[in-house]
Amino acid sequence: MITKQLIEIKSHLRIAEDTFEVVLQSTLARELKPGQFVHVALKNHMLRRPVSVANVDAEAETFTIVFKIFGEGTKSLSRYQAGDHLDVILPCGSYYPVEELELDHALIVGGGIGVPPLYYLAKSLKEKGVKVTTVLGFQSKAHVFYEEKFQLLGDTYIATNDGTYGKKGFVTDIISELSPTIDYYFSCGPTPMLQAVTNQLAEQKGYISLEERMGCGVGTCYACVVPLKEDPTQSKKICKDGPVFYANEVILT
Amino acid sequence: MNLTTTLPGLSLKNPVMPASGCFGFGKEYSQFYDLSDLGAIIVKAATGQARYGNPTPRVAETTSGMLNAIGLQNPGVDAIIKEELPFLRSYDTPVIANVAGSTVEEYVQVTKALNHSQDIAAIELNISCPNVKEGGVQFGTDPELAKEVTYQVKQASNYPVYVKLSPNVSNIVTMAKAVTDAGADGLSMINTLTGMQINLKQRKPIIANKTGGLSGPAIKPIAIRMVYEVRQALDIPIIGMGGIITAEDALEFLLAGANAVAVGTANFQNPLACPEIIQELPRVLEQYGFQSVEEAIGKGHVNG
Ligand SMILES: Cc1cc2nc3c(=O)[nH]c(=O)nc-3n(C[C@H](O)[C@H](O)[C@H](O)COP(=O)(O)O)c2cc1C
Ligand code: FES
Numbered sequence: 001m002i003t004k005q006l007i008e009i010k011s012h013l014r015i016a017e018d019t020f021e022v023v024l025q026s027t028l029a030r031e032l033k034p035g036q037f038v039h040v041a042l043k044n045h046m047l048r049r050p051v052s053v054a055n056v057d058a059e060a061e062t063f064t065i066v067f068k069i070f071g072e073g074t075k076s077l078s079r080y081q082a083g084d085h086l087d088v089i090l091p092c093g094s095y096y097p098v099e100e101l102e103l104d105h106a107l108i109v110g111g112g113i114g115v116p117p118l119y120y121l122a123k124s125l126k127e128k129g130v131k132v133t134t135v136l137g138f139q140s141k142a143h144v145f146y147e148e149k150f151q152l153l154g155d156t157y158i159a160t161n162d163g164t165y166g167k168k169g170f171v172t173d174i175i176s177e178l179s180p181t182i183d184y185y186f187s188c189g190p191t192p193m194l195q196a197v198t199n200q201l202a203e204q205k206g207y208i209s210l211e212e213r214m215g216c217g218v219g220t221c222y223a224c225v226v227p228l229k230e231d232p233t234q235s236k237k238i239c240k241d242g243p244v245f246y247a248n249e250v251i252l253t
Numbered sequence: 254m255n256l257t258t259t260l261p262g263l264s265l266k267n268p269v270m271p272a273s274g275c276f277g278f279g280k281e282y283s284q285f286y287d288l289s290d291l292g293a294i295i296v297k298a299a300t301g302q303a304r305y306g307n308p309t310p311r312v313a314e315t316t317s318g319m320l321n322a323i324g325l326q327n328p329g330v331d332a333i334i335k336e337e338l339p340f341l342r343s344y345d346t347p348v349i350a351n352v353a354g355s356t357v358e359e360y361v362q363v364t365k366a367l368n369h370s371q372d373i374a375a376i377e378l379n380i381s382c383p384n385v386k387e388g389g390v391q392f393g394t395d396p397e398l399a400k401e402v403t404y405q406v407k408q409a410s411n412y413p414v415y416v417k418l419s420p421n422v423s424n425i426v427t428m429a430k431a432v433t434d435a436g437a438d439g440l441s442m443i444n445t446l447t448g449m450q451i452n453l454k455q456r457k458p459i460i461a462n463k464t465g466g467l468s469g470p471a472i473k474p475i476a477i478r479m480v481y482e483v484r485q486a487l488d489i490p491i492i493g494m495g496g497i498i499t500a501e502d503a504l505e506f507l508l509a510g511a512n513a514v515a516v517g518t519a520n521f522q523n524p525l526a527c528p529e530i531i532q533e534l535p536r537v538l539e540q541y542g543f544q545s546v547e548e549a550i551g552k553g554h555v556n557g
Contacts, residue, residue, distance in 0.1 A: 002284050004524055046469050046522055047314045073314070089524065213310040213459075215321065216521045218284075220277030220297075222326040223312040233305055235326075240281070253308070 111189025318469030381419030393419030484510025508553030
């Protein structure tokens with residue numbers, strides 16, 4: 001059940017340009033499923049910030065978040081230290097239905113700050129015995145993170161916008177070259193990337209996860225809606241019905 | 254400590270209720286605490302038909318507050334009566350419905366539909382939404398229009414009518430008088446103040462609607478001043494709101510002349526904001542020399 005908890009920061013590390021990895025201690029860690037987020041309160045900020053879960057260690061009762069400095073909120077979050085406490089609402093939102101799906105081969109496609117939730121997903125898929133192929137896109141070499149971690153789970157390909165690492169270009173360029181035979185794809189990243197990926201993989205079954213500026217984060221304020229493909233006058237809430245959606249379910253704007 | 258307070262048609266176990274639009278229809282927050290703890294609940298706006306609302310982004314954080322331009326998204330009054338309000342039946346707390354519209358006819362239609370619901374105790378007439386092109390704030394900034402819509406809704410309603418005032422006016426007392434003359438049973442104040450925030454990198458307003466309504470602690474002094482002015486001029490029950498985070502803030506509204514208070518934006522920061530304020534209120538009242546909520550109402554006025 002969704003709960004507000006004051007939890008301790010176990011570690012706080014810079015892992016790439018403007019990118020931080022924070023491990024948090026919580027009795028609810030094992031409740032967090034791949035794709036879900038936590039809603040974090042920050043000192044001197046009116047609104048909480050949604051941050052997706054990048055990993056869970058059920059034994060240790062910890063979970064990991066990875067975020068990039070994007071605005072004032074994430075800048076503030078980057079200044080916390082191990083030993084500090086964070087006021088967090090969790091678990092929030094929908095998740096990738098790893099348990100329910102039948103599949104042998106999954107394609108993971110992540111862009112920038114959309115990469116973290118896909119790590120926890122890829123790990124869960126691998127544990128289920130699914131073959132995982134990963135394609136990740138970053139701005140430049142300095143922004144790349146988690147490459148080795150993904151490599152341990154399966155073949156991993158990197159693209160950078162400026163070509164300073166991996167292939168120069170976009171994740172879609174790598175997908176074209178690979179044209180892998182897959183059962184499902186799973187994608188998270190900036191909207192233009194999601195649009196390109198869902199178009200390219202229109203024939204495949206897939207799930208995407210979305211981001212939006214949030215108010216409540218729990219489904220009451222209608223700040224975070226996304227229109228539905230089958231009827232654009234209807235919408236779903238990213239914080240409650242999402243952030244994970246079936247790829248053809250919503251209109252990406 | 255006696256926390257009770259009375260408003261027309263409502264006798265409240267305590268003066269604290271969530272504000273419209275900041276609590277949905279209660280379901281989500283019922284996961285965090287027992288809604289029966291609340292003095293009352295004001296639910297999200299209802300319009301005649303379902304509304305989609307504005308494009309996103311719809312919210313932005315500001316210094317000590319936030320902007321929102323939701324645009325009155327709601328499933329329409331009939332769906333609200335059928336699918337949302339019954340959930341609140343199981344809680345021992347009165348529900349106030351928030352009525353919105355683009356025309357006087359729509360306001361009256363929504364009001365009449367709500368007459369058929371047994372699940373509410375009063376309506377809050379929202380003539381102050383700054384985020385819709387038609388209606389909304391236009392009714393809340395023109396005293397003649399405000400009078401007309403209040404009169405028509407009051408005629409149509411079986412329930413007490415609280416008119417929610419907009420702060421986007423130069424003289425709040427004129428507006429308060431206009432709706433009081435038209436038969437309002439009480440006032441609810443204030444709604445959000447129109448604002449804007451521009452993203453420096455993108456060189457454009459953050460909110461897709463460009464402007465949004467400012468809420469949160471940033472607006473509290475304005476809300477306090479307006480409640481004070483209206484209390485000075487009129488003898489009408491007031492639900493005060495705007496930037497309440499703590500029990501001290503709630504007491505400040507009582508001193509300014511509010512008979513009860515509503516908590517909006519604070520729910521987003523802290524889902525337990527309302528019960529925590531209720532829990533703290535006895536201590537704060539006592540600290541400042543009051544034996545009850547009733548005793549504190551209006552006590553901030555220097556000339557009595
Ligand atoms: C996201 C959001 C949605 C709102 N929706 C409504 C609404 O539907 N009807 C209404 O009368 N007021 C609405 N309001 C205004 C609040 O009820 C309240 O008057 C205002 O936010 C000031 O209180 P606060 O500073 O405690 O938030 C909304 C406010 C916010 C922040
Ligand atoms: S952020 Fe409030 S409904 Fe999603």
